[in-house]
Amino acid sequence: MTICDEIAAIKAPSSIDAVGVVLYQALSKSATTTVDYAARYCATHSFESAGSCADALSLLKGAGLILIKDGVISITMDDEAYRTCQDDSRRLRSEVASRLFSLLVRTMSLSILFPPGSLSYGNEGERLVINENLIPFDLRGIKLNLINFGVLRRLNSYGLLIVEQEYQTYFENTLIPIIAAEMSAGGTDLDSLHRMLKQREKRGDAAEQYVVDFERERLSVHRNRRLIKRVSDKNVSCGYDILSFESVNSGTIDRFIEVKSYQGRCRFFWTRNEVNVSKALGINYYLYLVDSERFEDAGYAPTIIRNPNREVLSEDSKYQIDTEVFLIQLRN
Numbered sequence: 099m100t101i102c103d104e105i106a107a108i109k110a111p112s113s114i115d116a117v118g119v120v121l122y123q124a125l126s127k128s129a130t131t132t133v134d135y136a137a138r139y140c141a142t143h144s145f146e147s148a149g150s151c152a153d154a155l156s157l158l159k160g161a162g163l164i165l166i167k168d169g170v171i172s173i174t175m176d177d178e179a180y181r182t183c184q185d186d187s188r189r190l191r192s193e194v195a196s197r198l199f200s201l202l203v204r205t206m207s208l209s210i211l212f213p214p215g216s217l218s219y220g221n222e223g224e225r226l227v228i229n230e231n232l233i234p235f236d237l238r239g240i241k242l243n244l245i246n247f248g249v250l251r252r253l254n255s256y257g258l259l260i261v262e263q264e265y266q267t268y269f270e271n272t273l274i275p276i277i278a279a280e281m282s283a284g285g286t287d288l289d290s291l292h293r294m295l296k297q298r299e300k301r302g303d304a305a306e307q308y309v310v311d312f313e314r315e316r317l318s319v320h321r322n323r324r325l326i327k328r329v330s331d332k333n334v335s336c337g338y339d340i341l342s343f344e345s346v347n348s349g350t351i352d353r354f355i356e357v358k359s360y361q362g363r364c365r366f367f368w369t370r371n372e373v374n375v376s377k378a379l380g381i382n383y384y385l386y387l388v389d390s391e392r393f394e395d396a397g398y399a400p401t402i403i404r405n406p407n408r409e410v411l412s413e414d415s416k417y418q419i420d421t422e423v424f425l426i427q428l429r430n
Contacts, residue, residue: 161197305359337375
């Protein structure tokens with residue numbers, strides 16, 4: 099049985115608490131421990147069952163955090179990562195999830211785990227969703243652990259899983275190309291998904307370039323207008339897309355712009371990182387909402403929201419917020 103087979107056979111997901119108990123209480127970084135001792139420890143010191151301990155060990159082994167040989171367990175994490183994860187359960191959750199992904203990429207056909215038709219974008223064409231009913235039943239252990247460790251989340255009672263924002267880029271840039279390559283002989287559904295990805299990326303790039311041009315025109319007499327530029331093409335984690343100036347009198351960059359493009363009804367997704375950055379920057383942070391179907395029209399101007407943390411998230415905001423999918427849209 100391969101490591102992937104062991105994880106796939108898990109009947110219930112290992113909780114982060116169970117993984118933490120096994121890794122930091124039942125096991126020791128400074129000495130080897132036997133599988134039998136770990137099971138006895140979990141059975142007598144934890145709310146988890148011995149069976150859950152076995153599942154947690156399988157998961158930790160698959161993630162490459164421990165090595166099991168001849169019934170003896172040794173922890174393979176480096177000392178710094180081990181200490182960091184011990185004090186931060188969120189970091190441990192992320193560490194297990196990322197290593198689990200690496201295992202899947204190395205050892206199994208991803209088009210079996212996510213078969214044609216299982217991957218699509220939601221009605222708004224932004225968030226990636228998965229039809230869990232199409233994931234093979236014998237791989238339920240992998241699915242359950244991806245849910246439990248914050249990669250996927252059940253969206254509703256109709257068998258849909260949403261890819262959490264933190265992992266969507268990884269799905270789009272790494273997993274989907276692998277799946278598409280595996281299904282190149284007949285993966286028409288994935289071909290369509292790729293075309294949607296390319297179209298969305300092209301639409302977003304065009305909207306950001308439009309805003310750069312808009313800002314340079316607005317500040318046409320600013321002596322440093324050349325410093326108005328995109329940063330999202332170099333760093334996608336800074337929480338905004340464009341650096342600009344508040345006015346022609348600004349001596350330094352003091353307007354930070356996040357661009358949201360949309361088609362039809364004004365709606366957009368706002369990530370947790372972007373919200374946090376907007377809080378930190380306050381009145382210097384802006385949302386520019388760009389209608390992708392109209393921005394090339396003469397006289398068009400984007401909708402500009404200054405300090406959106408206050409304007410969008412306040413109780414009397416004109417925007418309706420769907421926290422389940424992080425969807426923000428204008429009220430009727």
